[in-house]
Amino acid sequence: MGVDFGDSIPREKIQLEDIAGWxxxxxxxxxxxxxxxxxxxxxxGHLKDAQGRVTSHISGLFYRNVNLLELGMKLVYVFDxxxxxxxxxxxxxxxxxxxxxxxxxxRALQAGEMTQARKYAEASTVLRRDMVSDAKALLDAMGIxxxxxxxxxxxxxxxxxxxxxxxxxxxxxxxxxxxGAPVLVRNVTVSGKRRLPxxxxxxxxxxxxxxxxxxxxxxxxxxxxLVDFAILLGTDFNPDGFAGVGPATALKYLxxxxxxxxxxxxxxxxxxxxxxxxxxxxxxxxxxxxxxPEWKPLDKERxxxxxxxxxxxxxxxxxAAIARVQSSKADxxxxxxxxxWFG
Numbered sequence: 301m302g303v304d305f306g307d308s309i310p311r312e313k314i315q316l317e318d319i320a321g322w323x324x325x326x327x328x329x330x331x332x333x334x335x336x337x338x339x340x341x342x343x344x345g346h347l348k349d350a351q352g353r354v355t356s357h358i359s360g361l362f363y364r365n366v367n368l369l370e371l372g373m374k375l376v377y378v379f380d381x382x383x384x385x386x387x388x389x390x391x392x393x394x395x396x397x398x399x400x401x402x403x404x405x406x407r408a409l410q411a412g413e414m415t416q417a418r419k420y421a422e423a424s425t426v427l428r429r430d431m432v433s434d435a436k437a438l439l440d441a442m443g444i445x446x447x448x449x450x451x452x453x454x455x456x457x458x459x460x461x462x463x464x465x466x467x468x469x470x471x472x473x474x475x476x477x478x479x480g481a482p483v484l485v486r487n488v489t490v491s492g493k494r495r496l497p498x499x500x501x502x503x504x505x506x507x508x509x510x511x512x513x514x515x516x517x518x519x520x521x522x523x524x525x526l527v528d529f530a531i532l533l534g535t536d537f538n539p540d541g542f543a544g545v546g547p548a549t550a551l552k553y554l555x556x557x558x559x560x561x562x563x564x565x566x567x568x569x570x571x572x573x574x575x576x577x578x579x580x581x582x583x584x585x586x587x588x589x590x591x592x593p594e595w596k597p598l599d600k601e602r603x604x605x606x607x608x609x610x611x612x613x614x615x616x617x618x619x620a621a622i623a624r625v626q627s628s629k630a631d632x633x634x635x636x637x638x639x640x641w642f643g
Contacts, residue, residue: 302454302472302473302474302475302535302536303473303474303475303478303530303533303534303535304474304533304534305474305477305515305529305530305533305547306546306547307547308518308519308529308547308548308551309474309477309510309514309515309518309519310510310514310515310518311486311508311509311510312508312509312510313506313507313508314485314506314507314508314509315506315507316367316368316371316488316507317371318507318509319371319373319467319468319485319488319507319509320371320372320373321371321372321373322373322374322466322467322468323373323374323375323376323465323466323467324368324373324374324375324376324466324467324468324469324470324485324488325376325377325378325456325457325460325461325465325466325468325469325470326375326376326377326378326457326469326470326471326488326489327378327453327454327457327469327470327471327472327473327476328377328378328379328380328432328435328446328453329379329380329427329432329453330453330471330472330473331360331361331377331470331489331490332357332361332427332431332432332435333425333427334360334472334489334490335356335357335359335360335361335364335489335490336354336356336357336425336426336427336431337422337425338360338422338490339356339357339359339360340356340418340421340422342414342418343409343414343417343418343421344405344409344414344417344418344419344420344421344422345421347359349610349611349612349613350612351612353611354431355611355612355613357427357431357434357435358434358435358438358607358611359613360489360490361435361438361439362438362442362603362607362613362618362621363621364489364490365439365442365444366621366622366624366625368488368489369442369598369625369628370624370625370628371628372628374593374595375444375470376444376445376446376447376460376465376466376591376593377435377439377444377445377446377447378446378447378449378453378454378456378457378460379432379436379446379447379448379449379453380449380451380452380453381448381449381450381451381452381453381587382450382451383451383452384451384452384537384581384587386537386574386577386578386581387536387537389539390536390537390539393539397423398423398424398425398426399424401420401421401423401424402420402424404416404420404423404424405417405420405421405423405424408420437606438603438606438607440602441598441599441602441603441605441606442598442599442603443595443596443597443598443599444595445593445594445595447589447591447593449587449588449589450587450588450589451587451588452475452479452581452585452587454469454471454473454475454476454479455479455581455585455587455588456585456588456589456591457469457471457476457481458476458479458480458481458585459479459480459585459588460591461476461481461482461483462480462481462482465591465592465593467483468481468482468483468484468485468509469481469483469484469485470484470485470486470488470489471484471486472486472487472490474510474530475530475535475536477510477512477515477526478526478527478530478535478582479582479585480512480523480582480583480585481512482511482512482513483509483510483511483512484509484510484511485507485508485509485510486507486508486509486510487505487506487507487508488507490505519551520551520555521551521554523583524559524579524583525554525558525559527578527579527582527583528554528559528560528575528579529547529550529551529554530582531560531573531575531578531579532545532550532553532554532560533545533546533547533550535578535582537574537577537578537581538573538575538578542566542569543569545566553565553566560575560579561575598622598625598626600622600626603618603622604618604619604622
């Protein structure tokens with residue numbers, strides 16, 4: 301789930317057109333999970349092709365990429381590598397939660413409770429290796445580069461943003477800000493209307509921009525203290541955070557004591573987590589590699605063969621989407637610099 305800063309850091313609502321021409325490092329696993337969770341039928345089941353293979357993820361990936369390419373954006377998808385040992389407990393917990401949600405989904409489905417079934421179906425989402433392979437094959441056909449990070453994908457994407465390889469990181473989670481990314485854009489790949497089965501309502505999901513500078517200014521923290529702030533709230537490496545400590549209390553502690561290890565009220569709980577290693581992981585981002593993405597033109601024949609020939613997509617819809625990209629003014633967009641936001 302990553303760090304949840306809530307309203308403690310500022311965020312600016314934007315339109316996709318505001319970042320037309322930008323180069324984005326997209327959190328690949330995060331994006332595919334979102335598509336698998338929300339692109340489902342009324343009974344909560346995934347979209348599938350004629351052979352019964354899940355296609356929700358590649359459907360979302362294709363049509364959202366078309367929208368972004370049409371705006372002249374350059375995308376590079378970053379996929380997680382081997383998770384740090386610190387994250388293994390959280391991974392095990394998530395797996396157990398998904399198994400429980402799957403059982404609840406099947407019970408709700410059998411009882412004919414479609415609203416509940418849809419809610420539990422989203423919570424039971426599993427991203428398999430073959431799904432990631434499908435996504436990479438589609439990206440190749442669309443001329444969009446991808447990177448397998450040595451470890452945490454958001455660490456890799458953040459370093460790419462710090463080095464200027466991309467303008468921003470695109471992810472639903474806030475972790476890239478903690479890793480030091482200058483700019484994070486959220487809801488880029490899932491913007492639009494979304495139904496919330498548990499509440500029976502439809503909400504409008506809009507993109508938003510968060511900057512490291514604004515986060516530090518609003519909280520009055522240094523970069524190192526922002527990492528401690530994240531640890532106090534709970535990260536993938538200490539998901540439970542600290543009992544009774546929300547954003548306001550965490551900020552109060554850091555303003556009073558300066559560093560995590562100086563917080564007297566948490567001396568006992570702090571002994572239960574390896575906070576020095578968590579802090580080091582966020583500050584140093586040790587497991588990353590140099591990346592020089594190469595973008596290519598969309599290959600219509602490959603895209604049609606993959607989506608229509610292999611996965612039963614509508615030829616007319618795929619052709620129409622490809623035509624939008626090929627007739628767009630994507631080539632005329634110039635990648636904007638961050639001066640637009642900080643000048």
